[in-house]
Amino acid sequence: MSPSRGLPIIGLVHIDIITVGKSGRGWVRDAAGEYTQRIGHYATVSVSEVRAERHRKGMSSDKVMAAEAGNLRRAIPQGAYTIALTPGGESVTSESFSLRLADLGLHGRSNLAFLIGGAYGLHPDLIATADWRLSLSPLTFSHDLALVLLVEQIYRAFTILRNEPYHK
Secondary structure (H helix, E strand, O other): OOHHHOOOOOOOOEEEEEEEOOOOOHHHHHHHHHHHHHHOOOOEEEEEEEOOOOOOOOOOHHHHHHHHHHHHHHHOOOOOEEEEEEEEEEEOOHHHHHHHHHHHHHOOOOEEEEEEOEOOEOOHHHHHHOOEEEEOOOOOOOHHHHHHHHHHHHHHHHHHHOOOOOOO
């Protein structure tokens, strides 16, 4: 079915976006806040941060990612459909992203958890166990920028599904 038909997202109740590390940058809070507020017209959404591990002398990036993966796993709501953001994930258009969200909602996946990694990305084991591996781009982004891009695309997906004028 074409996204221009105004598909409802049946059963989609809550979206959790979980990032590694804190954003102290005002522009990130402002931009992400703007889009999460807009998403609030369609679904509940929360953005949370887990502790980033410090890269200590002699500590491999794999150990840093493994520790952060543990922090992320503890923050994922039980039963949530997990979506790992990774450059090696599936590349989708805004329209196909919106249809995927609609399909998840139609099939009773009412809780989604998007995972955004830290400086080294997400641990391969966490990526492997995610329900969906999604790429925002083959480029690498800071977790701050990935957050802003993600919430904008989630908002865009809802407007596509509702055939609203934001998406052109």
